[in-house]
Amino acid sequence: MNPWMIGAPSTLAAGLAGITAYGAAYPRAQLFGPTICRTRTAKHLALTFDDGPNPAITPQLLDLFAKHNIRATFFLVGKFVRECPGLVKEISSRGHLLGNHTDTHPNLFFCGTQETKDQLVRCQEAIHRVTWAAPRWFRPPFGFRSPWLIEIAQRHGMRTAMWTRIPGDWRVKPAEWLIERLKPVTETAQAEIPKAAKGAATTGQVICLHDGDYTHQNGDRQHTVNALAYWLPRWSDLGLEFVTMDEAL
């Protein structure tokens, strides 16, 4: 039971439930506090990865990004950080930004204030132990927020990152499926970059992808690597520049 709903009369609760669902789950909702879900110009694309580090997949992404001179943001799960400190160090030393994705990936909508704080702090400590730096960005598992989450993240020095697009690559599918699901990124860029070039105010996309599987280590995300290998050179040709969440602001 979510503690803040206890005691609400049933009719009020029904109305509140709708608003709550929106504030908790809609990626661009700001009801429960400010989140960042866009970059500041159509030319800037922020690639973000959740649920790693994953020894089976993350090194492949790092090599792919090195080949295309791309920097991305990785939202790490604390329990995996403790299992693969060397890989975490490598992500950071190769110029990518590390973010906090909780310690064990619970749905924070159902977590009270203390549990929420513990989840954020334990992940923060795991990353700090490896890199000597604490992440400045946080992404809630499943995108679910509670009324106190964003303030707790702020109190621990983190902004909350959501997304413009989430193509659903946590499903194990052929790369062709994901390539198709990423087509709207291209279409939006084609429509918006010319406007930005003429001086119009535009915003750019934050894409939420997955290099890991929060339920177990070495999850199959090969389709994500392969679909990006297809799109990255094409997106560069369109004039897209790849930014981390720090640079997205």
Ligand SMILES: [Zn+2]
């Ligand atoms: Zn996740």
